[in-house]
Amino acid sequence: MNDNETTDQGTGTSLVRTSGEGREVLPASLITGVDQFENPGLPPHVHRAADDDPAAAKRAERQVATMFALSMLGTLVFIVSYFAVPDEATFFFPGIGLAKTQNVVLGLSLGFSIFFIGIGAVHWAKTLMSDEEVVEERHEQASSPEDRAKAVAVVNAGVESTQLPRRPLIKYSLGGALGLFALPLGLQVAGSLGPTDIEELKHTIWDVKDNGGKPIRLMRDPEMTPIRFDEVTSGSVFHVMPETLQKYLDEGKHVLEAKAKAAVILIRLDPDLIKVQKAKDWGVDGVVAYSKICTHVGCAVGLYEQQTHHLLCPCHQSTFDLTEDCAVIFGPAKRPLPQLKITVDDAGYLVAPEGFAEPVGPSFWERAR
Amino acid sequence: MSTINETRPADALRAGDSQADERAAAAKPLGGIAGWMDDRLGGAKGVSFLAKKVFPDHWSFMLGEIAMYSMIVCLLTGAFLTFWFVPSASQVVYDGSYVPLQGVTMSDAYRSTLAISFDIRGGLLIRQIHHWAALIFVVAVFVHMARVFFTGAFRKPREINWVFGTVLSLLACIEGFAGYSLPDDLLSGTGIRAMNGFMQSAPVIGSYMSYFIFGGAFPGEAIIPRLYSAHVLLIPAILVGLFTAHILLVFLHKHTQFPGPGRTNKNVVGYPLMPVYIAKAGGFFFIVFGVIALISAVVTINPIWAYGPYDPSPITAGSQPDWYMGFADGALRLLPGFLEFVSWGNFTWSMNIFPGSLVLLPLMWTIIGVYPFVEAWVTGDKREHHLLDRPRNAPTRTAIGIAGISMYVVLFLAAGNDLMAIKLHLSINDITQTLRVLFFVAPPVAFWITKRICLSLQRADRQKVLHGRETGTIWRYADGRFEEIHAPLTPDERWALVQHESQEPLQLTAGKDANGVDSPIARKERLRAKFSHFYFRDRVAPATPSELEAAHHEHGDHGGVADGGHEAIEPAGAGAERETIKADKQLD
Secondary structure, three states: OOOOHHHOOOOOOOEEEOOOOOOOOOOHHHOOOOOOOOOOOOOOOOOOHHHHOHHHHHHHHHHHHHHHHHHHHHHHHHHHHHHHOOOOOEEEEOOOEEEEHHHHHHHHHHHHHHHHHHHHHHHHHHHOOOOOOEEEEOOOOOOOHHHHHHHHHHHHHHHHHHOHHHOHHHHHHHHHHHHHOHHHHHHHHHHHOOOOOHHHHHOOOOOHHHHOOOOEEEEEOOOOOEOEHHHOOOOOEEEEEEOOHHHHHHHOOOHHHHHHHHOEEEEEOOHHHOOOHHHHHOOEOOEEEEEOEOOOOOOEOOEEEOOOOEEEOOOOOOEEEHHHOOEEEEOOOOOOOOEEOOEEOOOOEEEEOOOEOOOOOOOOOOOOO | OOOOOOOOOOOOOOOOOOOHHHHHHOOOOOOHHHHHHHHHHOOHHHHHHHHOOEEOOOHHHHHHHHHHHHHHHHHHHHHHHHOOOOOOOOEEEOOOOOHHHOOOEEEHHHHHHHHHHHOOOOHHHHHHHHHHHHHHHHHHHHHHHHHHHHOOOOOOOOHHHHHHHHHHHHHHHHHHHHHHHOOOEHHHHHHHHHHHHHHHHOOOOHHHHHHHHHOOOOOOOOHHHHHHHHHHHHHHHHHHHHHHHHHHHHHHHOOOEOOOOOOOOOEEEEEEHHHHHHHHHHHHHHHHHHHHHHHHHHOOOOOHHHHOEOOOOOOOOOOOOOHHHHHHHHHHHHOOHHHEEEOHHHOEEEOOOHHHHHHHHHHHHHHHHHHHHHHHHHHOOOOOOOEOOOHHHOHHHHHHHHHHHHHHHHHHHHOOHHHHHHHHOOOHHHHHHHHHHHHHHHHHHHHHHHHHHHHHHHHHHHHHHHHOEEEEEEEEOOOOOEEEEEEOOOHHHHHHHHOOOOOOOEEEOOOEOOOOOEOHHHHHHHHHHHHHHHHHOOOOOOOOHHHHHHHHHHHHHHHOOOOOHHHOOOOOOHHHHOEEEEOOOOOO
8 A cells, every 4th residue: 555645545544634524644844834833044143252253353363373382282291291291100190090191191192183183173263254044955865757767768778688588597697606506605614613512511620530530729820729628618718710720721721611610619607507408418428529610601709798698799799698598689681600519538638529510601502401 | 133034945046156067167277187087087177076065054064074084183194003013923022112011922913012002102193093093983974874864864875885884884893803902912712712602602613613714623823814815905904995985975066955945955054065075174173183182192092011912821801892792792691501402413502602692793794784764665665865854753763773883882891890899899790690681671661752752843843833942931911811922933944844845654555465365475575564654653744824823813813912922022012011031041
């Protein structure tokens, strides 16, 4: 159906404007003979001081020139201070604090050298250049019917000359070729962007298989020193990495990839506070270790509120309750932080005998499979 | 004060006016370099066409200019930064001049950003100008977009340019995100870590997307160079291309103008490009650039040296993205965790993340992009519009816009829920819960309030036209009555208040075809009529001359003031009979 309501009457449905008399709603200025105000036309031009008074014009000229001169001054200051201000100099900037002298001086001089060109130009335009408004006519955006017909004729002649309508073999084979040629390019990019080892998402370097089946010592991050059980005093918090990270540090390769899933937070609570038996069993006398990677989008859950025994993620404020086996008590995360089972080895150091029982970090499609 | 020229038609020139063509005719013939160029390029025609191009004046038209200029500043300073920035995640040990980080292992990207900040003279200034210009660019883009929306500048024939602008604003945000991720500091690395979480949240392909984008396991060494090529090549190329098309269409369509005396849908009234707009707009580039440089001189932005290099284990409290990503971050903070579930086949659906990360941006920008087409369908308006609407004269559109903005603001505030909790000593849980409710409640409330305000303003306009402007002069009559004197508007003053059209809802005439059966078209049209009703049900028609006439008579009947009622500006001797109390506002 044609959307041009007022012309489409008779069959089917049509919408009309309800303003009566069947008139089309047009801009007020185009309607004559109806009860509407007339456009009063352009108001008369009002002269500025500089248009009539040579002294005012002269004054404006001097003002503009002063702005441009100030710009040149700024440029000069920049060039001099680029060489004169030492790199390490600082000074006290009132209201802002200790500031790097070079940055402030270079920035202000550059800023003013640019700014005053603009101010000068605008002042010039506003005071001296003609401020008489000019009227330009608009024309319909659409081409005239003749031009449209001409364009259609030209294109049709072109199509006719290709013989495409009469040669379906070319038409369909061309369509096929054009439709398919992007596939190799797309395949190359998509196929080569990265190795995809989805199972790797479930793996961390706490896996004792990587350590010859031996339990893995808990190390302080970033010092990489082992943690004795008796050093973990009540209420203390340790940021922990596995002993197996040392291999990566020594080789200097894939350190961040390993750390990204291995980060653990170790906290000592009053054992009676822990309400979940599994959480108690996987810890040692109230010392418990949890993955520090948020189960929401993977930020480090770095804020520990000692009074409430809550762990808070600073990115999106997911809150985990340590006394409830790190269950989510608020925020956008769904799953609790995975617990790392720990024990004490013969030398009195904390070790993880099994690695994580579930994938750490943010959810992904295949996580539960 | 201006006087009124009653007889001259709207499009006529004034006595002193001259057409740009006539001025050009007196010019000297081309010689020298210009002549040499024209011999080869034939550019004289184009130059005279461009030079006399007319642009209307309004402060709000400068918003787009701010966006354009700050983008140019970004391109300029960005080119500088590429001379020193090393887009590499390979680990090095820092030995530069910033003492607290000496000996620390970090990526080359972070090391080179430190070098730009501390070891390259003026490097910090360029870096800060780049960052400030980017922030101002995105602000200006959004405010410009709001101006175009609320004034209806997106209507035919400018829908395509609205779509271009929509894509530009989305690209601006993505470009900004890619840019602030490059230094590989702790804050931006945390942002990339969250981005990895977003990728993984996509159903079916999420894990693969993450591995493709990061070139393996997070973080890997591929993401920095890949973001770099997106930031300096791919996105800027599209951005500059689309921006050029955006500007060309402005030239093609000629700029819209606000309604005013002498301004019609068929003309454009303003100043020519040469010389006024070259000076004003060109000068404004220097003002924008200058102000950005001044800000960068004294206000630190993104002090990456204070954050340290990226490491997945530590984190800073109050981790927040740059402002334009705030609303998406806020959406993630508001989405409750229970939306995540595991379906049959043990597949994990991260519906606590996916809608706020990967869906939100494309969805929001699609809604913005299609709005002109929806409104055009509802109004059934096929005409070209070159005169802008005053926002009050399109109450429903304005209300829809404010409702959308209120939704955006709720999400934006949510991104600062931790900061609000700390600064205002409130519970973060309460703030988050409140914002969750507000996300659904604020838009309808904002819609209703805005629409009422618009309608009230329209009524106020009517009042002003019919009964004149309040003068602040209060007359006391002999019988003890007090009355404030209203001065009638001049036709020039009045015009802006009465020129608009007030569309009435479309109504169905017949909903059935010849056989009396509802046609599918009829259903579509019924829907359209409903929308039309929603848009135009509440309307305040502009005052008409006959209403003004009637108002005069009415006043004449009871006003008791001879000849034109009490709307005369000059008491004209009648004042002698009355005691006049002058308010602080004097008559002119």
